Amino acid sequence: MSSISIGDAVASLLRDGMPVRFEAYDGSAAGPRDAGIRLVLTNPRGLAYIMTAPGDLGMARAYVSGDLEVHGVHPGDPYDAMSLLMNHLRFRKPTPAEAVRLVRGLGLNHLKPPPPPPQEHLPRWRRVVEGVRHSLTRDAEVISHHYDVSNTFYRHVLGPSMAYTCAVFPKESASLEEAQAEKFDLVARKLDLQPGQRLLDVGCGWGGMVIHAAKEYGVRALGVTLSREQASWAKQAIDEAGVGDLVEVRHSDYRDVPETGFDAISSIGLTEHIGVRNYPAYFGFLRDHLKPEGRLLNHCITRPHNRPESTGAFIDRYVFPDGELTGSGTIITAAQDVGLEVMHEENLRLHYAMTLREWCANLVENWDACVAEVGEGTARVWGLYMAGSRLAFERNEIQLHQVLAVNTTEDGRDGFPLRPTW
Numbered sequence: 001m002s003s004i005s006i007g008d009a010v011a012s013l014l015r016d017g018m019p020v021r022f023e024a025y026d027g028s029a030a031g032p033r034d035a036g037i038r039l040v041l042t043n044p045r046g047l048a049y050i051m052t053a054p055g056d057l058g059m060a061r062a063y064v065s066g067d068l069e070v071h072g073v074h075p076g077d078p079y080d081a082m083s084l085l086m087n088h089l090r091f092r093k094p095t096p097a098e099a100v101r102l103v104r105g106l107g108l109n110h111l112k113p114p115p116p117p118p119q120e121h122l123p124r125w126r127r128v129v130e131g132v133r134h135s136l137t138r139d140a141e142v143i144s145h146h147y148d149v150s151n152t153f154y155r156h157v158l159g160p161s162m163a164y165t166c167a168v169f170p171k172e173s174a175s176l177e178e179a180q181a182e183k184f185d186l187v188a189r190k191l192d193l194q195p196g197q198r199l200l201d202v203g204c205g206w207g208g209m210v211i212h213a214a215k216e217y218g219v220r221a222l223g224v225t226l227s228r229e230q231a232s233w234a235k236q237a238i239d240e241a242g243v244g245d246l247v248e249v250r251h252s253d254y255r256d257v258p259e260t261g262f263d264a265i266s267s268i269g270l271t272e273h274i275g276v277r278n279y280p281a282y283f284g285f286l287r288d289h290l291k292p293e294g295r296l297l298n299h300c301i302t303r304p305h306n307r308p309e310s311t312g313a314f315i316d317r318y319v320f321p322d323g324e325l326t327g328s329g330t331i332i333t334a335a336q337d338v339g340l341e342v343m344h345e346e347n348l349r350l351h352y353a354m355t356l357r358e359w360c361a362n363l364v365e366n367w368d369a370c371v372a373e374v375g376e377g378t379a380r381v382w383g384l385y386m387a388g389s390r391l392a393f394e395r396n397e398i399q400l401h402q403v404l405a406v407n408t409t410e411d412g413r414d415g416f417p418l419r420p421t422w
Contacts, residue, residue: 005027014091014092015092018030020036038072041062060384064119065117079390153378156363161208163183166348166355176358199213200262201224202265202270202286207223207230210223210238211234224257225252255285257289263291268299271298294406295405295406296407301325301398303325306326311323318381325398335405347401360387
């Protein structure tokens with residue numbers, strides 16, 4: 001069997017031509033010479049990654065390892081390259097005979113999978129073997145994989161707010177910090193927080209919501225997070241904000257909170273991690289921890305439909321192990337089925353695209369410091385995942401919904417005015 005160049009192999013699988021320049025270590029190429037963006041496959045390991053894991057996982061492995069270089073964009077924000085590829089790169093499925101010819105022509109030795117990059121988490125089937133999905137122990141482990149990267153790294157990417165959830169931009173020209181403050185305040189307004197009330201914030205992150213609630217609304221707040229690094233940062237931030245008498249953050253699973261009778265509960269970016277099958281228990285737990293007429297604000301990433309759909313291999317292995325997404329209809333149904341009354345919901349999809357744009361800009365601006373903190377491979381993972389997520393929000397492949405519910409009393413009292421006040 002005669003060999004085939006890598007460039008010819010790529011070109012043979014394209015439906016409409018190559019929108020970027022592709023160059024390989026064997027000297028072959030495909031696509032226009034004057035393209036503004038070049039993909040360069042630098043070594044055989046990169047080819048083996050791609051051949052042994054076709055799709056986003058193999059490409060990600062090669063890119064994270066530095067075996068696939070993208071010229072013309074910054075690694076902290078490969079948005080332009082990803083947008084061009086997603087909109088204009090169309091691969092056709094080869095026939096079985098063509099697939100055999102390509103594999104043999106490129107070399108059977110490339111079918112031995114190289115060790116994955118160190119940033120990659122275990123495959124889902126291995127995690128199932130090694131622990132029950134969404135158990136207390138396993139949830140703590142996968143949350144640590146993502147959130148305990150480095151507080152310093154997160155500070156470079158997220159900015160001073162240390163808010164790792166969708167911001168709300170009151171106007172197009174608003175800064176990221178203004179938008180994050182508006183997000184926390186919107187949640188507070190929807191919850192109708194009042195001085196002296198008690199707020200529980202599940203999945204509290206670095207403490208942004210509980211600090212805002214205490215400083216701006218005089219609320220006594222408890223936040224819980226499974227990330228030890230987040231809890232440590234939050235405790236320092238609480239002291240610096242001067243609200244230590246009002247706010248407590250615990251390194252704890254929300255399921256271990258014994259207190260009840262909260263006036264309000266906020267859940268900002270937690271639902272993605274708990275598993276769809278656990279929604280009844282999750283919403284039941286939150287209902288049981290609310291006083292009568294107490295409000296719940298659930299803020300999370302969703303699908304634009306309610307069909308089961310996995311997050312994809314790259315996201316599952318590199319970003320959010322065990323993460324699950326579904327549609328807002330499923331979330332609303334789960335809340336209603338445990339007896340909560342859903343009062344309002346809204347989609348902030350484009351606000352998350354804008355948030356991710358700003359995070360990528362921060363990563364680019366602080367690239368050298370981020371690489372020094374976590375290594376270039378991890379920094380590349382973050383640029384890739386944030387730029388790809390921005391595209392997914394823009395293309396309506398994922399959404400961000402806030403659902404406001406209340407623990408209505410048996411005689412129908414919900415504590416709401418006739419029209420929203422926020």
